[in-house]
Amino acid sequence: MVDELIARSNRLGAEPKNTNYAGGNASAKGTGTDPVTGGAVDLMWVKGSGGDLGTLTARGLAVLRLDRLRALSDVYPGVEREDEMVAAFDHVLHGKGGAAPSIDTAMHGLVEAEHVDHLHPDSGIAIATAADGPELTREIFGDAVVWVPWRRPGWQLGEDIAAIKREHPDAVGTILGGHGVTAWGTTSEECERNSRWIIDTAAAHIDAHGEPEPFGAVLPGYEALPDDERRAKAAALAPVLRGLASTDKRQVGHFTDAPEVLEFLARAEHPRLAELGTSCPDHFLRTKVKPLVLDLPATATVEECSRRLAELHEQYRADYAAYYRRHADADSPAMRGADPAIVLVPGVGMFSYGSDKQTARVAGEFYRNAINVMRGAEALSTYAPIDEREKFRIEYWALEEAKLQRRPAPAPLATRxxxxxxxxxxxxxxxxxxxxxxxxxxxxxxxxxxxxxxxxxxxxxxxxxxxxxxxxxxxxxxxxxxxxxxxxxxxxxxxxxxxxxxxxxxxxxxxxxxxxxxxxxxxxxxxxxxxxxxxxxxxxxxxxxxxxxxxxxxxxxxxxxxxxxxxxxxxxxxxxxxxxxxxxxxxxxxxxxxxxxxxxxxxxxxxxxxxxxxxxxxxxxxxxxxxxxxxxxxxxxxxxxxxxxxxxxxxxxxxxxxxxxxxxxxxxxxxxxx
The missing domain is CATH 3.40.50.720 (NAD(P)-binding Rossmann-like Domain)
Known part of the structure; x- marks a missing residue:
């Protein structure tokens, strides 16, 4: 059982089309032995908090008693207090060791299926963030996949998906509004097959029926610079940008001039779409709610770009602080910093920032995912991510803050x-x-x-x-x-x-x-x-x-x-x-x-x-x-x-x-x- 789960997770996680780095989770249910009574006990193995499907090992699994997990429904205090359920997971673990259960544990445990996958594919999130996502889901999948309105990950979302599974016995999965996809199966092979079918069917539909230029017409002067000129300009801007992005806290950076980034920035709709921000919770936790976008053409000089970036950075910080004030309450964690995690420079590419190189690189990868999501949603409909209030509830979620606080103290030369x-x-x-x-x-x-x-x-x-x-x-x-x-x-x-x-x-x-x-x-x-x-x-x-x-x-x-x-x-x-x-x-x-x-x-x-x-x-x-x-x-x-x-x-x-x-x-x- 565990070997099958690990193999399935690694296969799905190895392909970027299926999910992003450290995004999503997979589970399997089976029978184990109670070390106290020696009798059989129903268990669930699920990817734990903070792990990555592509590199998952048995040590990254949380193992829970299925009967005790489901019994928590009897003490569920309601959606306003559902965060308390995460602490309750500690009381239903089986054995010592293993990873800490993630917030998505209920999604896996409450669904009556032996195997469950929850993934964040670009094609699936494109449907999940389309303005008419429910209609598109019915059009693309018929009764095989059911739309679930946006809900922050947690116990209630698990209850919602479990109810859909009961009420739609022929369904193989769901599209989670503003979030991703969930699929299930009786066997590991069937579950993986259903996950891939949802992902590939959504992608094929976008390719067959989507507008060929969803990002609009080419903006004259915003096209990608020639390779050598582009890299030279990126190198000249990098120190300036790192200094700006490190105003609150020193950051490590990453640069990419991937084709999808350059294409996005060369098109007329990129300012509107970038302002809307990302949607999938995994995205904006790493990219912040929106990027800083340089509003100058590729032909602008390094000096002109540097001056304008300083102005835009000041405005970005003011806007972010205002966003925090609009939604923070007495229980909200303190604002973590107002600097951008993503900076987009037309004709040049994308700069992303984090507390270490991997974090910076992954932030950039997530924004590339977001670009693909926006492309798919705009091709079929209109990109409509979750609203700002919900984004804040994710970004400053007490559970996410607790996860950040558990990180080890940085090494002396961290960020250097x-x-x-x-x-x-x-x-x-x-x-x-x-x-x-x-x-x-x-x-x-x-x-x-x-x-x-x-x-x-x-x-x-x-x-x-x-x-x-x-x-x-x-x-x-x-x-x-x-x-x-x-x-x-x-x-x-x-x-x-x-x-x-x-x-x-x-x-x-x-x-x-x-x-x-x-x-x-x-x-x-x-x-x-x-x-x-x-x-x-x-x-x-x-x-x-x-x-x-x-x-x-x-x-x-x-x-x-x-x-x-x-x-x-x-x-x-x-x-x-x-x-x-x-x-x-x-x-x-x-x-x-x-x-x-x-x-x-x-x-x-x-x-x-x-x-x-x-x-x-x-x-x-x-x-x-x-x-x-x-x-x-x-x-x-x-x-x-x-x-x-x-x-x-x-x-x-x-x-x-x-x-x-x-x-x-x-x-x-x-x-x-x-």
Whole structure:
């Protein structure tokens, strides 16, 4: 029974046409064993709160005693107090563990069918949000699918659907007004077949009978820009938009220029439809009731767009606050923030925001669902989502607020976006890993793009880390890396200048090419990265951190090392210069001075280790131990120790510190800062 339910859920959830991420649920009823009496007991397994059908496992199921669940009907206090029924679910659970039951549990338990699916397909919600949805339901499905007027999810909706199942024995499911679809079956296969039939039949009807251009005529000047121009404009606007969207609370961003988004924004009806907002509860919980829409054509300059977006953002915040005041009462949760979660820019695409990358990405996916819903509803009828009061009741539902309060405390670097150069190995790799563990989204930049992508994949999915190729000596490559970062995560907060190399040679053997190479990579490269990053940080108006991985050699140099030590001294002074210049923008600039980082180091692996070992007359494999013995602490310095210092400077405890160099050398007295 459970295996069938999991397999069905995963199949349905794997196809976006069937439901959105974390949307909908599925259930199965069967017989289990009462651990007290040893007798048979009727049970229901149902996807729990917060899970996702596509990735559901047995741990994500709530298991309930069916007789006790249905007995709750006898104590149901009525629709005005139906939220109390969620707490009652705790008293009908079977066994320990499992997921918390969701608000839709009653829908599954009260319906007299062995298997039930509740889904949020675009085609089904298009019918559910059409002005003449009841008539369309009869026209499309006959008696096989029954219309259910809008009702907020809860016990009463479960009672309504159960009554329909009893009164319409030939029906296989329902269209839930403003919400989605529910289907059932005697077997798991039949239930899935009925779900798919409802979804596919609705889609086929829209395709066969809908207006070909439901969003109206093309608006001249609002068409999608050419690919390169579109992405460049998106990258230029991203920091400005992230700053606006983070007025109340810092956000992570996501950008998409999916065809359906660009098509929607190019058509005459998009302002009217966007103003109506989304409808399905899963949609506007993530997208807010409506997006912010730039009312300028694609031909407007970045500067014109930025100015107008600031004006529209101010108006959006005022409108949202007014919406909250219209509907809030003494028991309503406090307003969570007035910034938009979705921003639409004609000719460019959609920017979406959330507390982490996944939340931001999913918000964008949900608005794409909403566009598809609006297309279907307008093709057959008129898009008519649930009214504003009902949207508020969902958005500020006490049960949703409780779910938010149960979230774990954010990690220290949550919502922070970091870019680390030279990140494919050594200090850079260790730093990227540490920042990600502390909650940051990380862009790993390296001249070896494949190695950077491999290192990013080791950290996690693209919601956490991405790898990009970047030669820090090349202005165009640096610009491309910055664009990749802001388009991936919305902006930047923390930059680590780590890319470096060294050629250990005495003065008379050091060529001008040796000198130029090391200065290009470290001095010039750090300058180019910092300059490009500062443009983003200043545009965001959120402050930020720039950290230079310098060296003890920037303070005290060893022999046969003039080019490397000179460029490290250059980097060290860049820290001081930029700290003085960028402080007015709340951008802190600090440095870390490591020494003797041998193990895992890309520099040492590239021949530097052999050269330094020769200088000091020790075997290369003993170089780390040699360096350790000349320190005060007699400890070897590893890449992870340098990463620790970067986190210490950026994790929040030293938020009043700038222009500082932190030694990570186990104690080299000659390199003490004076």
């Amino acid at each position: 976006i970091a870019l680390v150069t030279g990140a494919a190995s050594g200090i850079g790799r260790a730093t990227a890993q540490r920042l990600a563990r502390e909650g940051a989204c990380v862009v790993l930049a390296d001249r070896d793009g494949d190695a950077a992508r491999d290192a990013a994949a080791e950290i996690g999915s693209s919601d956490t880390a991405i790898g990009v190729r970047c030669d820090v000596t090349d202005e165009d490559a640096v610009s491309a890396a910055m664009s990749a970062a802001v388009l991936a995560f919305g902006g930047l907060d923390l930059i680590v200048n780590n890319a470096g190399l060294s050629l250990s040679k005495p003065l008379l053997e050091t060529t001008s090419a040796d000198w130029d190479l090391q200065h290009d990579v470290m001095a010039k490269g750090s300058f180019l990265i910092s300059r490009a990053a500062a443009q983003v940080l200043i545009a965001q108006e959120l402050g930020g951190d720039i950290v230079y991985i310098v060296s003890k050699n920037g303070v005290f140099a060893g022999p046969n090392n003039i080019a490397y030590s000179a460029t490290k001294a250059d980097q060290a002074h860049q820290v001081r210069l930029l700290a003085a210049e960028l402080g007015e923008h709340a951008i802190r600039v600090n440095g870390v001075n490591p020494d003797g980082v041998v193990r895992g180091s890309g520099i040492f692996a590239g021949g530097w280790g052999a050269q330094r070992a020769k200088v000091y007359g020790v075997p290369e494999e003993e170089l780390g131990a040699f360096y350790a013995q000349r320190t005060l602490l007699k400890r070897e310095v590893l890449p992870e120790h340098v990463a620790n210092a970067v986190f210490a400077l950026t994790g929040g405890e030293l938020d009043h510190t700038t222009g500082l160099h932190v030694p990570v050398d186990a104690g080299v007295a000659a390199a003490f800062l004076r």
